[in-house]
Amino acid sequence: MIAVEGVVKRFGAHTVLDGVSLTVAPGEVVTILGSSGSGKSTLIRCINGLETLDGGRITVDGLDVADPRQLAQARRLSATVFQLFNLYPHMTVLRNITLAPELVLKRPKAEVDGQARALLASVGLAGKADSYPGQLSGGQRQRVGICRALAMNPRYLLLDEVTSALDPEMTAEVLAILGKLATRQPGGAGTAMLFVTHEVEFARRISTRIVFLDQGRLIVDLPTDQFFAADGGLAHPRIRQFLSKMAPAAPLAEIPA
Amino acid sequence: MPFDPTVLTSHLDTLLAGAWLTAEVCALGIAAAFSLAAALGVLAVGRGWAGRLARLYVDVFRNVPFVVQVFFLFYGLPEVGVYIDAFWTGVLALGLVGGAYGSDVVRSGILAIEPGVVEAAKVGGLSRLAIIRRIVLPIALRTAIRPLGSVFVNLVLSSSILSMITLDEVTGTARGVASETYRPFEVYAFLLAAYAGLTYAVSLGIDALHRRLNRHMADNGAAPGVIHGAAPGVAHGAMGGTA
Amino acid sequence: MRHAGFTWHDGALLAQGLGVSLGLFAGTFLIGLVLGSAAAVLRHFRVPTLGTLLHTGLELLRNSPVLVQLFLVFFGVPALLHQPLTPVFAAGLTLSANTAAFVYFIAVAGLDAVGRDQVEAARAFGLSRVQLVRHILGPQALAFAVAPLVGLAVNQLQVTSLVSVIGVVDLTKAGDILNLRTLRPFAVWTLVGVLYFAAAKTLTLLGNRWERRLRAHAAPLGL
Numbered sequence: 171m172i173a174v175e176g177v178v179k180r181f182g183a184h185t186v187l188d189g190v191s192l193t194v195a196p197g198e199v200v201t202i203l204g205s206s207g208s209g210k211s212t213l214i215r216c217i218n219g220l221e222t223l224d225g226g227r228i229t230v231d232g233l234d235v236a237d238p239r240q241l242a243q244a245r246r247l248s249a250t251v252f253q254l255f256n257l258y259p260h261m262t263v264l265r266n267i268t269l270a271p272e273l274v275l276k277r278p279k280a281e282v283d284g285q286a287r288a289l290l291a292s293v294g295l296a297g298k299a300d301s302y303p304g305q306l307s308g309g310q311r312q313r314v315g316i317c318r319a320l321a322m323n324p325r326y327l328l329l330d331e332v333t334s335a336l337d338p339e340m341t342a343e344v345l346a347i348l349g350k351l352a353t354r355q356p357g358g359a360g361t362a363m364l365f366v367t368h369e370v371e372f373a374r375r376i377s378t379r380i381v382f383l384d385q386g387r388l389i390v391d392l393p394t395d396q397f398f399a400a401d402g403g404l405a406h407p408r409i410r411q412f413l414s415k416m417a418p419a420a421p422l423a424e425i426p427a
Numbered sequence: 428m429p430f431d432p433t434v435l436t437s438h439l440d441t442l443l444a445g446a447w448l449t450a451e452v453c454a455l456g457i458a459a460a461f462s463l464a465a466a467l468g469v470l471a472v473g474r475g476w477a478g479r480l481a482r483l484y485v486d487v488f489r490n491v492p493f494v495v496q497v498f499f500l501f502y503g504l505p506e507v508g509v510y511i512d513a514f515w516t517g518v519l520a521l522g523l524v525g526g527a528y529g530s531d532v533v534r535s536g537i538l539a540i541e542p543g544v545v546e547a548a549k550v551g552g553l554s555r556l557a558i559i560r561r562i563v564l565p566i567a568l569r570t571a572i573r574p575l576g577s578v579f580v581n582l583v584l585s586s587s588i589l590s591m592i593t594l595d596e597v598t599g600t601a602r603g604v605a606s607e608t609y610r611p612f613e614v615y616a617f618l619l620a621a622y623a624g625l626t627y628a629v630s631l632g633i634d635a636l637h638r639r640l641n642r643h644m645a646d647n648g649a650a651p652g653v654i655h656g657a658a659p660g661v662a663h664g665a666m667g668g669t670a
Numbered sequence: 671m672r673h674a675g676f677t678w679h680d681g682a683l684l685a686q687g688l689g690v691s692l693g694l695f696a697g698t699f700l701i702g703l704v705l706g707s708a709a710a711v712l713r714h715f716r717v718p719t720l721g722t723l724l725h726t727g728l729e730l731l732r733n734s735p736v737l738v739q740l741f742l743v744f745f746g747v748p749a750l751l752h753q754p755l756t757p758v759f760a761a762g763l764t765l766s767a768n769t770a771a772f773v774y775f776i777a778v779a780g781l782d783a784v785g786r787d788q789v790e791a792a793r794a795f796g797l798s799r800v801q802l803v804r805h806i807l808g809p810q811a812l813a814f815a816v817a818p819l820v821g822l823a824v825n826q827l828q829v830t831s832l833v834s835v836i837g838v839v840d841l842t843k844a845g846d847i848l849n850l851r852t853l854r855p856f857a858v859w860t861l862v863g864v865l866y867f868a869a870a871k872t873l874t875l876l877g878n879r880w881e882r883r884l885r886a887h888a889a890p891l892g893l
Binding site: 430487489490491492493494495496498499502503504505506507580584585587588590591598601602605609610611612613614615616618619620622623626627 | 729730733734735736737738739741742745746747749750824828829830831832834835842845849854855856858859860862863866867870871874
């Protein structure tokens with residue numbers, strides 16, 4: 171379980187996260203919604219140890235990410251997909267995927283190669299194993315980013331606005347893959363997913379729970395159906411305002427359906 | 428006395444022996460410079476005392492003439508009990524100064540890397556050493572290869588100065604041939620053209636290497652070309668003190 | 671071993687050597703700056719033959735050791751022309767030409783960085799070539815080239831240390847003389863190194879100030 175307890179994060183005088191608490195249990199698909207600058211991405215970066223905390227505590231299966239030793243362990247349990255893909259530009263697609271499993275998890279090369287090729291095939295990139303990131307489209311790069319994360323066989327998959335750098339067509343291709351991935355979780359011991367996204371409709375379809383961040387505070391943490399219920403999340407004016415802005419294609423009237 | 432290059436033919440083997448020594452001292456010096464440049468470049472990015480120390484090192488070796496560095500190593504060190512022969516003094520001196528100039532290039536190469544790429548490696552759980560060895564240096568060196576090549580070309584030119592500490596590399600042997608034949612113009616003109624031809628060939632090779640190493644690096648990660656703007660001081664031939 | 675202590679005459683010798691180094695640097699750098707820029711302008715306007723000739727010659731100078739250039743001028747030219755040269759003249763000639771070579775390539779890059787559209791615009795308004803260089807190309811190319819020029823200056827200052835080999839009594843030669851007298855090479859070369867370092871750092875400081883001022887004016891052009 172990922173346990174976020176009263177986390178505070180400041181950048182200079184600006185408090186980005188202000189006492190945020192949240193849990194992600196194995197098998198859950200949790201989406202973090204919130205407007206830009208609400209601290210969503212920072213929260214992800216705190217969980218994977220890219221930012222240090224100014225208060226509170228984060229543990230991944232009991233490992234405290236503030237401790238360098240435990241963080242190293244925790245990073246074997248989770249994997250991150252980034253907004254800007256962050257692929258290694260000097261390595262082939264295959265090497266991008268196999269590097270960490272080989273070096274960090276010490277798995278045999280042949281096995282990792284096989285898994286990587288299978289993952290690539292499953293996202294429709296079987297022929298791109300020996301290409302370089304610079305030769306791929308944005309959508310293809312992000313699909314590689316997803317494969318790279320999955321090759322770590324993570325218990326927790328962290329996805330940080332993974333479609334916001336893509337055009338609508340590419341967004342659709344990446345979301346289709348993530349949707350498949352999410353529905354494959356039986357709600358039991360599979361890979362848990364923590365999404366930061368602006369794709370409200372998508373979040374609604376695949377999430378088991380949705381949390382809402384507003385100006386660094388977590389104001390709502392509800393199962394998906396309750397989040398979109400008139401007496402649930404929608405009772406919050408900030409959330410209504412957010413949803414009306416973020417999902418013009420899905421007007422509020424339709425949402426409770 | 429008209430220009431007559433044929434006087435050189437009878438001394439060609441002497442000159443070639445000198446050229447061979449130049450090649451040896453340069454090859455070893457460049458190897459040393461490359462390793463030092465990579466290590467210092469990584470250190471110099473850091474904010475701590477190691478970073479400050481690395482930047483101080485670069486500052487000193489970039490702002491003191493190469494001759495003075497060589498004299499210090501060859502004549503000064505024995506006074507405190509450290510004896511190194513002319514050849515290894517040459518290798519050491521080329522390595523030390525080349526490391527300083529090269530580390531600046533490597534450092535800007537590192538600073539130009541997309542931070543997210545390093546973050547991806549971090550959250551993947553790679554150790555700090557693995558990140559430097561497999562991600563940071565390979566990317567930085569790809570973008571830095573051209574300015575780094577200029578540094579090495581300059582090291583070759585600088586190696587002529589080692590003739591001043593009795594090393595009979597090609598410039599040293601040429602001095603001997605010049606005074607023996609009383610044909611200094613022919614000898615030095617030939618030598619000048621030979622150095623220029625060599626460095627031209629080397630820079631062509633570096634350009635080809637740069638293109639090869641960067642052929643996949645289109646628009647992902649560090650943008651090639653950033654380096655040239657970022658480190659103008661290291662542009663071609665700028666290791667003046669040494670050239 | 672005979673140890674003679676340092677005297678204050680030694681200080682005067684070093685100061686004189688430093689003066690010669692700085693003077694030689696200043697003189698040859700200015701000449702090189704003028705010649706190199708002129709050659710770059712010639713190339714920019716595609717003057718045939720002369721442009722190619724200059725380009726090849728300067729490329730040769732840039733890609734060969736200054737030490738060999740010094741030998742060629744000081745020993746080679748007199749042997750060929752039966753016309754002895756003084757060490758200072760030979761040093762001045764060599765360093766000026768060498769500086770010009772580096773300035774040329776920096777200036778060419780600077781001129782190329784100024785957009786062709788601006789040149790065309792200026793032409794369309796009827797500016798002459800001289801006016802074009804003076805008012806349009808020159809200032810912008812300079813803003814582009816100033817950082818490499820400052821780097822070059824620091825390097826050419828250090829290059830002057832090579833003239834000691836043909837007998838000019840510069841700072842390095844002064845160190846050499848001092849060394850022979852005191853037999854204290856460790857201290858002497860450290861001291862000489864410190865003096866060069868101080869001179870180079872001062873030059874860098876001045877150059878950076880000049881650069882900031884130039885860039886402040888060039889900023890609206892987006893350079």
